[in-house]
Amino acid sequence: MRLKKSVKIVLGIIIVALLAGIVAILVLSQRVRMNPDGTVGNTAGNLNNDGRFCEYDGTVYFLNSFPGGGLFAMNPDETDFRRLNSLETRNILAGGSYLYYYHTGISYEDAGFSGALGMRTFQRCRLNGSNATSLTTKVVVTGQLVNNYLYFLTADNDKVSFSKMKIDNSDEVKLADYQINPACAENGIIYYNGTQGNHFLYALDTATDAPREIWRGNLWNPVLEGDYVYYMDVANDYRLCRYSRSQDVIQVLADERIECFNVGGGYVYYQTNGQDAALKCIGTDGSNPTVIAEGIYHNINMTSRYVYFQEFQDDTTIYHSPLGSSGYEVFQAAKDAAAQD
Template identity: 35%
Template sequence: MGKKATVITAILSVLFIAFCIYNVFFAGKIKPNDPSTIGNSAGNLHNNGYFCEDDGVVYFSNPYDNGCLYSMNPDGTQMKKLIDASVKYINAAGEHLYFCQENASSNNMLSFLSQNVAGIYRTTKEGRNAYCFSKDLTQIISLSGNYLLYQRFKGGEGMSLFKSDLEGKANEMAVDYEINPACIQNGIVYFNNTPDSQGLYAFHVDNNTVSSVAEGNIWFPIIQGGYIYYMNADDNYRLYRMELSGHSTEKLTDDRVDNFNIGQNYIYYQKNDPSQPAMKRMGLDGLNPEIVMNGNFSNINLTSTFAYFHAFQSRTELYRTPVNGAINVTPFTAAMEAARQEQTK
């Protein structure tokens, strides 16, 4: 019996040591992504990243619950509140979510932040195990492969582009000037203008180098199907597209554009007009423009099923229409009802 007890003790000791080794070297590790992975579409991130779809689930900032993070099916069913914190620039990849938090309050899960201080966080897709990358004032964040890119402001130093691994252990300044990291393809960020010159540039995520792509006053680039779509600031912010290969350009609309987003079949955009403003959509080639809804709108976010947009200067007036097929604009009442149910718990 004594020998048997010794064997059991030895086995338990080995298991305990193995458990400790696992926790030291593997626990908390983030499974690597494919290098071509992106955390959200460029169009959504240009529009504050309030919606993000990944692996059949939509994650979104619910304006009827102070912008708290929710999840749902693409059709808007099965809504679930994930965290009690206001979020934007939502990214998703693998088993985790990455986002910017705004206006933290003392009673939420990230309450170690003081009032009105933004920060960058990672949680599981269930909203658990929050990790803070940075408590500094930040703007757009995006995920490229196994890196998180974000604009970070340090007092007196201005806005710079920072890069972190997904575990937050290697966090560095990538470029010492402001780069919008929303538009990413195959580990390359496409952005407009450097401090010294105007044009379209490429930031290479793997080695932090910048190269010139094309000339032009190009704003809010989005890559889709071999083209870069953009607002041409030299032509009253009208929408253009440029071939990635030959750099030939074409104008898509004579409308002045405030903001836009691109799905698989349509470009959604806000027409700037003093007397007849409207949310509109047209084909990717600029053909068959049609009015989605008259008025001024912003924050155009697209999922596989719906196009979402806010009334201008109103976070609590949210509409949606099928992203493809016939236009049918309705208030996003399901999000309002989900928020009401949460507030009565």
């Protein structure tokens, strides 16, 4: 009798221990892992162009906007396509164990591009697309991941708000009630152009959330590359320039009005305006100007090997071109991947 009672006690202890272990595993699996120092979610150039592509740790995450598409992953050489979900996404960020993106409320599932409408939300998911969690239902104009915080510019009717939120959806703090674009970030610092009475270059130290003036230029959409700040020159009809921080010198790269640009891999891609509108490419020093495509294009996104862009008023077809190449074509492999079940 005592033996049976002892066996029952031992079994009870084992069951309790197993249950405790299962609960601990579940709790740990749901705990959001923090990021290493220096984490930045995407490049400024990509985010200023709708953030449709994001390269991280040997993988490119992107919005496959062809019919039947959604959020996809692939290798930088455009092989091994994987569907992560069927959502139309923007502002894709990656860092540590997670992806972050703004879901516009449209799903490509079952009905192509005109899929069912749902709630717009900014989401966090694992790198394989699983465990998606809504972080905010506010309309995100642009956002950036810096270390363990997401910095958002959100819009509510005619009001904008600049805030930060920890990646585990805690510690949300409003930082400003005016426009701050957090796209350009490096080493824990967000660089942005002023919008309150001037267009100077400012730096926001994310350790203290304290801003400071960097340079009294007249710029828009700054992008940092080494010593240089690439930008649109507001005072001179939005021509393309770069500013050397060490030498305090401005260099004009394209003396014509531009609509958007991106920098990476030793190249600058930009869209000109006017009668001879075209997508062009130059070296980061302004050398070797090349016309890539005549007409009006936007959503210029870059990875380590390709530039991707779309024709104005056609946000379905994706074109691509190897960096430095003068030719381009439809991104057929993505179109074929989108069509697969």
